[in-house]
Amino acid sequence: MSDRKPEIFDPITLEVYWSRLISIADEAATGLLRTAFSTIVRESNDYGTVLMDRNGDSVSENTGGIASFSCILPRTTKAFLAKFPIESWRPGDAVVTNDPWLATGHLPDFTVVTPIFHRGKIVGFAGCIAHSPDVGGALWSADCRELFEEGIRILPIHLIRAGKWNADLVDLISANVRVPRQVLGDLEAQVVSNEVSVRRVVEFLEDSGLSDLRGLSAELQARTDRAMRRAIAAVPDGTYKAEIEADGFDELTTRIACTVTVSGETMHIDYEGTSAQIDRGINCVLNYTHAYSVYPIKCILDPFTPRNEGSYRAITVSAPERSILNPVYPAPCSARQLTGHLLAGAIYRALEPVLHDKIIADCGGAPTMRALFSGVSHDDQRFSQVLFASGGMGAAPHKDGLPTTAFPTNVGAGSIEAYESVAPLVVWKKRLRTDSGGPGTFRGGLGQEVEIEVRAGRPVRLSLLSDRHRHPPYGVRGGMHGAPSVITLDDGVKPHPKSRTSVDPGRRVTLLYAGGGGYGNPRLRSREAVKSDLRDGYISPAAARRDYGLE
Structure with a gap:
């Protein structure tokens, strides 16, 4: 000793x-x-x-x-x-x-x-x-x-x-x-x-x-x-469950089953019942599953104490081996965020009955949508450039969701000027997407519309990593879902949302990012807030009448 x-x-x-x-x-x-x-x-x-x-x-x-x-x-x-x-x-x-x-x-x-x-x-x-x-x-x-x-x-x-x-x-x-x-x-x-x-x-x-x-x-x-254990101890003991579905790959919808067990000052998160691993790159290894399970808990229970190893000791995480949340080698996992980013939503949905005053609605930036352009520029130099952009955050119990803001990841968007300077690409549009935020007493954050033109001298490869096309972000406590993701080429063709395709010079790609879910009954939203959204172009006149009852 x-x-x-x-x-x-x-x-x-x-x-x-x-x-x-x-x-x-x-x-x-x-x-x-x-x-x-x-x-x-x-x-x-x-x-x-x-x-x-x-x-x-x-x-x-x-x-x-x-x-x-x-x-x-x-x-x-x-x-x-x-x-x-x-x-x-x-x-x-x-x-x-x-x-x-x-x-x-x-x-x-x-x-x-x-x-x-x-x-x-x-x-x-x-x-x-x-x-x-x-x-x-x-x-x-x-x-x-x-x-x-x-x-x-x-x-x-x-x-x-x-x-x-x-x-x-x-x-x-x-x-x-x-x-x-x-x-x-x-x-x-x-x-x-x-x-x-x-x-x-x-x-x-x-x-x-x-x-x-x-x-x-x-x-x-x-x-x-100690700070985390005190926060967990304030949550009523019990077992809380939720299931969510994601687009998966092609016709294979994936499911995340989440069980949160609170016992005294400890919490266990288990994903028994989650879909089996698949032969596509959306599998999420256990390290990543653990990180994107404990971090959302930290955000709602103990947001102000600085983080270190002790922040997560009271929380344990398990997932069945050979599931999409605990795949075995050599499973493909390059786009693991398309599954891992959904865990915060599953956990929050499970805890909604006891922590509805702390959680947020589902986020349009969970998972993040990525578009990777790669090829050869006019000077015969190779380039590989990822568009980092985000959908809207889910609404909170006390405020609207933030527009075009990622969560649970906090990756940034970066400068479009810097993006265009290193690749033969031109960004023609990057603007907020009207009616994309889920209606609610507090509205979901807006997604965005991005239009990119290929200016290379030869075809460019586009690799898409996206979700939320068939399963838009859900609202909570009466809030409505946000708008789904949409990706189209300028001829109206919709490329595969999780695959690689070729884009010819002069062609344009439009990406519509999902909006966050709403929180609470939309009809209880402040009339002034609805009118302000209408003036700012965040919602359309039709949505103001249909969703919020504004005459």
Whole structure:
């Protein structure tokens, strides 16, 4: 047993230390954003940065990236430690993987972890995740039948060993992607991000006089654990169930069955009864299932306490093996968000009887709709560009849903100017979609309409990853559903919503993003709010009469 005495922190010192560690994670994120090559990272915020203790447990997380990534990074770090024992790590190391089952659930996300040394000993780890613009194979798609088609799979390996880059790995990645400059540039940015964390943690330890992060980490995790347990204890004990359906693939509708059991200060979320895994890329590995189950609970029960490992210890998650929420290798899973993003809606629907004053209606941005254009530009350079945009959020018990805002992911949209500058594409329209928000006492957030023209000199491949075409976002407590998603070409043809197609030069693609569900009876909506929506063009005169009874 250790004879180390537990460290005691007064509340003010603890708050100062905690805030500084969060700021370090945020500074690491800034380093990533300022040095990344792809617009996916630097414009659309598809990343996460986390500080961890020497056990791999998270201590602090960045505030601007993908919150669910922060739930996953500690799990990946523990997998690294299982392969590379802690005594084998050296200053200047960086380990990488994109294995879906060890990391974030699909190949496009690279996870990079770097050890933090202080006075010759490892005191923690800096980690970051970033969505790569290319991993070879089918790029980012939903229609592959096996993982092998979806791209190159990198098992845990040293990207850098004691400050020296792994040239063989760099060559392997370069030889398997279409845009190696962007891919390797983003990987270098991830290394830079971790190096920022390493320097700042060492500075923090020197300033504070702490020898390592162990005592502080234990106290911070205990605080967040107690906060979550108090929040769960306020929920009436019981078993709450819900089922939702999604478009699935072709004629195969998928079902998510959710059972939430509250017992004292703990909660268990089980997905027994969910559809079996399929031979298409909408399967969602358990790491991702866990992250997108616990994060929505954090949002409604304990939204203000900063997140770390302790935030999720009181919540357990299970899903049947070989289901779409716990598939086995080598199941395709590139578009796992098309399933994983639906979990918040299933959980909220289950908890509606006891937490109707906290939940929100179903979101048009859950799951996110993505359109990936790839091909060759006029200067014969390869490009691969994803349109990041969102539908509307569901309405809340006290306010309208936010328009064109993603949840439960918090990925951004990015600049259209930046988007057009790196690919032969022109965005002719990007505007709010009238009548897309579900009617209610509080209206669902509006989706949007986006029209894109291909300006390349030859056909471009379009990979669509979408849902909500046949199952629009539902309303709650009398609120009505939001408008469904629609994708059309300029000749009226509707391409497959989860597959790859070819778009000729000069052709245009129109994407209509779903609106969020409404909350409460639309006829109880404030007359002034209805008139304001009408003036602003958020609803049409016909909808004002039909849904809200405005004469």
